[in-house]
Amino acid sequence: MSVKFAVLGHGVVGSGVVELFYKNKKSIEKRAGTEMDIKYILDLRDFPDSPYKDKFTKDFNDILNDDEVTSVAECMGGVEPAFTFVKACLEKGKSVSTSNKELVAEKGDILLQTAKEHNCNFFFEASVGGAIPIIRPLHRCLAANDITKVAGILNGTTNFILTKMYNDNMPFADALKLAQELGYAEKDPTADIEGHDACRKICIISSLVYGKHVYPKSVYTKGITQVELCDVEAADVLGYAIKLVASVTKLDNGKILPCVMPTLVSYDNIMAGVNDVFNAVLVYGDGVDQTMFYGRGAGKLPTASAVLGDVIETAKGTGTVLSQTWESASDDSFIENVDSYTSRWYFRVPADTEVDLGGTYSHDDGISYVTDEEMTFAQAKAKADEIGALAFMPVLE
Ligand code: HSE
Numbered sequence: 001m002s003v004k005f006a007v008l009g010h011g012v013v014g015s016g017v018v019e020l021f022y023k024n025k026k027s028i029e030k031r032a033g034t035e036m037d038i039k040y041i042l043d044l045r046d047f048p049d050s051p052y053k054d055k056f057t058k059d060f061n062d063i064l065n066d067d068e069v070t071s072v073a074e075c076m077g078g079v080e081p082a083f084t085f086v087k088a089c090l091e092k093g094k095s096v097s098t099s100n101k102e103l104v105a106e107k108g109d110i111l112l113q114t115a116k117e118h119n120c121n122f123f124f125e126a127s128v129g130g131a132i133p134i135i136r137p138l139h140r141c142l143a144a145n146d147i148t149k150v151a152g153i154l155n156g157t158t159n160f161i162l163t164k165m166y167n168d169n170m171p172f173a174d175a176l177k178l179a180q181e182l183g184y185a186e187k188d189p190t191a192d193i194e195g196h197d198a199c200r201k202i203c204i205i206s207s208l209v210y211g212k213h214v215y216p217k218s219v220y221t222k223g224i225t226q227v228e229l230c231d232v233e234a235a236d237v238l239g240y241a242i243k244l245v246a247s248v249t250k251l252d253n254g255k256i257l258p259c260v261m262p263t264l265v266s267y268d269n270i271m272a273g274v275n276d277v278f279n280a281v282l283v284y285g286d287g288v289d290q291t292m293f294y295g296r297g298a299g300k301l302p303t304a305s306a307v308l309g310d311v312i313e314t315a316k317g318t319g320t321v322l323s324q325t326w327e328s329a330s331d332d333s334f335i336e337n338v339d340s341y342t343s344r345w346y347f348r349v350p351a352d353t354e355v356d357l358g359g360t361y362s363h364d365d366g367i368s369y370v371t372d373e374e375m376t377f378a379q380a381k382a383k384a385d386e387i388g389a390l391a392f393m394p395v396l397e
Contacts, residue, residue: 002035003315005071010043014075016304032315074098097310099126105200109213109328123310131302132295145285151247152281154201156298157192184298195223202246220338234368240264241272257336339378348391
């Protein structure tokens with residue numbers, strides 16, 4: 001028996017899937033326990049110089065109507081037409097493995113249900129953390145835990161930018177351009193720098209861990225466009241690295257609080273040392289205490305590695321992973337407002353502000369300090385308005 005699969009999209013990730021598959025075909029087949037091959041690659045563009053040019057099609061129906069294709073890797077990105085294509089494949093019993101976080105964050109509940117109904121799999125390991133195995137570990141290896149919090153650096157592009165700002169004093173725009181050239185950024189980098197990409201990923205994690213679909217619109221999200229070089233420098237002096245942190249916390253009232261914010265991460269926290277395009281996810285559970293998952297969060301082959309891991313799983317023909325399912329949510333009443341988010345806070349205030357704190361740092365762009373006491377987001381925002389703060393961010397110890 002030979003498993004034939006199709007790859008939808010031949011951009012950064014899709015071309016990586018094809019490259020990595022043929023590079024490691026022998027060992028992949030050994031692990032899958034079956035021969036495997038790519039039968040189709042779907043893309044509207046022409047690739048006349050590709051060694052795989054005979055596999056290209058512009059017509060999705062070639063794939064959909066070919067019963068020999070039992071598994072599909074979706075690497076197109078965006079909700080449509082990916083959603084229509086993926087749903088149609090699942091309805092035909094073809095398992096789908098996707099790297100498309102927007103698709104999973106917006107439509108994961110529907111696609112999981114469709115897979116369940118048609119006795120096939122919908123896998124999305126590549127949608128969070130690039131190369132890092134995090135979806136299966138959360139769902140399986142850590143399944144015995146009451147997971148109280150997940151916090152992570154989930155966007156490679158912004159971590160790369162913040163690292164360049166920190167290490168090389170590189171202006172934001174130059175670092176972004178470099179990230180785009182290296183194939184890390186989304187087609188529209190707004191999704192990276194405004195935090196939407198990290199938001200989609202924490203939505204996927206939250207849905208998986210807490211069992212109800214968390215939609216991006218329900219999650220407070222702030223990106224890194226307002227993080228200035230002076231804040232990066234001041235944070236360093238105060239003992240912190242600035243990272244775009246996406247987190248979800250289970251609260252005592254039974255609700256969850258997912259959010260995405262630039263955050264001062266203490267140098268005592270292992271996440272502070274996660275640099276460049278690397279991502280890290282910290283999972284806190286009552287059994288494990290804490291675990292950390294680390295690896296390349298973006299890029300061609302790292303993401304392809306995760307997609308192919310899923311495709312190999314589908315080739316084993318293990319049937320549906322029924323429990324890898326979360327419910328649709330009729331409302332977001334189970335999600336706490338960000339106003340309740342509690343931490344110590346970083347403030348940068350104008351140079352003429354009276355500040356009577358020990359740990360302050362005066363520089364050309366004002367005075368920076370971290371509060372001794374914890375405050376809620378609502379209190380910190382009110383204080384920022386009152387003192388005319390130029391910047392304020394939460395602190396993670
Ligand atoms: N643009 C994303 C990132 C790609 O930078 O993390 C991987 O999801």
